[in-house]
Amino acid sequence: xxxxxxxxxxxxxxxxxxxxxxxxxxxxxxxxxxxxxxxxxxxxxxxxxxxxxxxxxxxxxxxxxxxxxxxxxxxxxxxxxxxxxxxxxxxxxxxxxxxxxxxxxxxxxxxxxxxxxxxxxxxxxxxxxxxxxxxxxxxxxxxxxxxxxxxxxxxxxxxxxxxxxxxxxxxxxxxxxxxxxxxxxxxxxxxxxxxxxxxxxxxxxxxxxxxxxxxxxxxxxxxxxxxxxxxxxxx
Amino acid sequence: xxxxxxxxxxxxxxxxxxxxxxxxxxxxxxxxxxxxxxxxxxxxxxxxxxxxxxxxxxxxxxxxxxxxxxxxxxxxxxxxxxxxxxxxxxxxxxxxxxxxxxxxxxxxxxxxxxxxxxxxxxxxxxxxxxxxxxxxxxxxxxxxxxxxxxxxxxxxxxxxxxxxxxxxxxxxxxxxxxxxxxxxxxxxxxxxxxxxxxxxxxxxxxxxxxxxxxxxxxxxxxxxxxxxxxxxxxxxxxxxxxxxxxxxxxxxxxxxxxxxxxxxxxxxxxxxxxxxxxxxxxxxxxxxxxxxxxxxxxxxxxxxxxxxxxxxxxxxxxxxxxxxxxxxxxxxxxxxxxxxxxxxxxxxxxxxxxxxxxxxxxxxxxxxxxxxxxxxxxxxxxxxxxxxxxxxxxxxxxxxxxxxxx
Numbered sequence: 173x174x175x176x177x178x179x180x181x182x183x184x185x186x187x188x189x190x191x192x193x194x195x196x197x198x199x200x201x202x203x204x205x206x207x208x209x210x211x212x213x214x215x216x217x218x219x220x221x222x223x224x225x226x227x228x229x230x231x232x233x234x235x236x237x238x239x240x241x242x243x244x245x246x247x248x249x250x251x252x253x254x255x256x257x258x259x260x261x262x263x264x265x266x267x268x269x270x271x272x273x274x275x276x277x278x279x280x281x282x283x284x285x286x287x288x289x290x291x292x293x294x295x296x297x298x299x300x301x302x303x304x305x306x307x308x309x310x311x312x313x314x315x316x317x318x319x320x321x322x323x324x325x326x327x328x329x330x331x332x333x334x335x336x337x338x339x340x341x342x343x344x345x346x347x348x349x350x351x352x353x354x355x356x357x358x359x360x361x362x363x364x365x366x367x368x369x370x371x372x373x374x375x376x377x378x379x380x381x382x383x384x385x386x387x388x389x390x391x392x393x394x395x396x397x398x399x400x401x402x403x404x405x406x407x
Numbered sequence: 408x409x410x411x412x413x414x415x416x417x418x419x420x421x422x423x424x425x426x427x428x429x430x431x432x433x434x435x436x437x438x439x440x441x442x443x444x445x446x447x448x449x450x451x452x453x454x455x456x457x458x459x460x461x462x463x464x465x466x467x468x469x470x471x472x473x474x475x476x477x478x479x480x481x482x483x484x485x486x487x488x489x490x491x492x493x494x495x496x497x498x499x500x501x502x503x504x505x506x507x508x509x510x511x512x513x514x515x516x517x518x519x520x521x522x523x524x525x526x527x528x529x530x531x532x533x534x535x536x537x538x539x540x541x542x543x544x545x546x547x548x549x550x551x552x553x554x555x556x557x558x559x560x561x562x563x564x565x566x567x568x569x570x571x572x573x574x575x576x577x578x579x580x581x582x583x584x585x586x587x588x589x590x591x592x593x594x595x596x597x598x599x600x601x602x603x604x605x606x607x608x609x610x611x612x613x614x615x616x617x618x619x620x621x622x623x624x625x626x627x628x629x630x631x632x633x634x635x636x637x638x639x640x641x642x643x644x645x646x647x648x649x650x651x652x653x654x655x656x657x658x659x660x661x662x663x664x665x666x667x668x669x670x671x672x673x674x675x676x677x678x679x680x681x682x683x684x685x686x687x688x689x690x691x692x693x694x695x696x697x698x699x700x701x702x703x704x705x706x707x708x709x710x711x712x713x714x715x716x717x718x719x720x721x722x723x724x725x726x727x728x729x730x731x732x733x734x735x736x737x738x739x740x741x742x743x744x745x746x747x748x749x750x751x752x753x754x755x756x757x758x759x760x761x762x763x764x765x766x767x768x769x770x771x772x773x774x775x776x777x778x779x780x781x782x783x784x785x786x787x788x789x790x791x792x793x794x795x796x797x798x799x800x801x802x803x804x805x806x807x808x809x810x811x812x813x
Contacts, residue, residue: 226716226717226806227805227807250719250720250721251719253719254718259717265711265714267714267715268711269417269418270417278715279719281410282715282720282724286409
């Protein structure tokens with residue numbers, strides 16, 4: 173089991189405390205392709221951030237590949253995050269001062285400053301796979317939004333990370349690019365058996381995943397198979 | 408650290424006009440730092456050179472003689488003691504003292520002087536003078552006669568003498584002329600003018616007449632003795648240790664130039680303090696320039712900071728990125744400042760004029776290589792230190808917040 177959440181809760185402290193998650197229990201196996209749906213403010217992104225160790229739960233335990241992330245130090249979480257989790261965000265968030273290739277190599281650079289030839293070959297392979305190889309040496313902000321999101325997918329998959337957390341990855345794209353990006357994620361999932369957790373507002377996208385989790389007011393209210401079965405070849 | 412350097416360097420390269428303006432600001436600060444420091448340094452060293460460069464820095468004189476009061480037995484007495492006004496004290500043991508003084512650490516020159524007052528007479532004119540009998544070789548180490556000679560040469564052999572340029576003008580003297588000298592002790596002698604010097608001091612130029620030590624001793628009636636011993640040290644600003652050793656060695660009256668120039672020292676100290684304050688202001692300018700651009704940079708790059716955290720960059724990595732950025736801005740600004748500012752200052756130093764301190768030039772600028780290195784290091788260190796606060800701010804950003812705000 174890759175993800176194992178037990179009784180996870182999250183309260184944001186402030187002038188008025190805000191409870192984002194309540195008693196979340198969730199198991200995700202390696203190789204699953206999971207959609208997390210729910211209304212804005214329901215706690216979807218908070219759940220993703222806790223699983224991705226960008227945020228800490230205030231209650232419960234969160235095991236990632238057997239590591240209890242609620243007990244780890246910040247330094248240990250940083251290391252674990254770098255090794256295990258790739259992120260894809262709604263606004264693609266590439267580093268604009270770096271080239272497309274450097275962006276894909278960034279997870280390697282963080283770990284060892286100078287990427288190896290193998291890292292570069294892997295990054296170029298991923299860029300070819302997402303159809304951006306010819307733009308490898310362009311600055312990241314010199315390519316279109318759809319292309320940037322594809323680069324973000326390549327970056328999330330670099331170094332063979334077992335888990336990709338995607339927060340509204342198609343939310344900022346037109347329908348054509350949305351479709352292409354979703355197809356790419358499904359293809360990578362099929363090829364590499366990478367675990368994907370995908371937060372989305374789009375019910376149609378969610379129904380093409382392998383498992384659908386609905387969050388309402390910080391609680392998991394639905395955990396089911398999709399109503400229509402999707403396949404990478406015919407999304 | 409290599410990762411932080413790589414990212415910091417890229418941020419620096421892509422900083423555009425914002426970074427360029429900060430570099431210009433740091434460079435301006437470094438230029439001001441260099442200019443003020445080199446000007447004040449030149450002024451101070453010039454003043455010291457003018458005041459003590461060609462004169463004694465430690466002077467040994469005989470102990471003052473004082474009349475003793477003889478108490479009347481069995482009676483009380485009230486007495487007033489007046490010092491001797493006319494008697495000139497002498498140092499009789501100077502020949503045994505000289506080797507001892509030569510050996511003192513830091514001492515570069517020791518010169519015995521037989522001095523006394525007198526009158527220079529030429530034709531119908533006479534002028535009051537100070538007759539200075541010196542050992543030519545030893546004296547040349549205390550007084551910089553080679554550069555001070557207006558005409559002729561400093562040759563006191565036989566009946567040779569050297570006079571100040573003002574005295575020569577007042578008496579219409581030139582090299583080769585004869586001059587009659589009569590001392591206050593009633594001894595007179597005819598000398599031949601071998602050289603005319605400019606001591607850079609009106610009083611000295613108007614009254615000084617140098618003769619050989621034996622002639623000075625004879626004229627001043629101090630055969631086998633001298634009236635004082637003059638000394639120079641390697642670093643005039645650190646004259647105290649040698650003074651102390653001389654005091655302990657001679658048991659005579661010893662005074663260094665600092666003790667006799669309290670006003671000059673107070674002026675120099677005030678100048679140093681002013682320079683220090685200006686330097687602090689410049690450092691604040693550099694620090695605020697670097698810090699402000701980094702604070703803006705951190706805000707502008709908050710999303711990227713969040714992304715780097717999500718990619719596994721540690722708090723320290725992020726902090727180091729902005730410290731590297733600050734150090735690069737500081738170092739580049741310092742290099743530009745040292746280069747452009749240095750050239751500008753060297754150009755200003757060549758403006759002709761008369762500063763009174765540096766003959767022939769309008770500004771008494773003295774740009775030392777150590778000052779250039781110091782200015783570079785100060786800007787570099789201040790730039791790096793000023794980056795710490797914005798860097799910590801970047802490192803402590805919550806990636807969830809900055810990504811969500813994006």
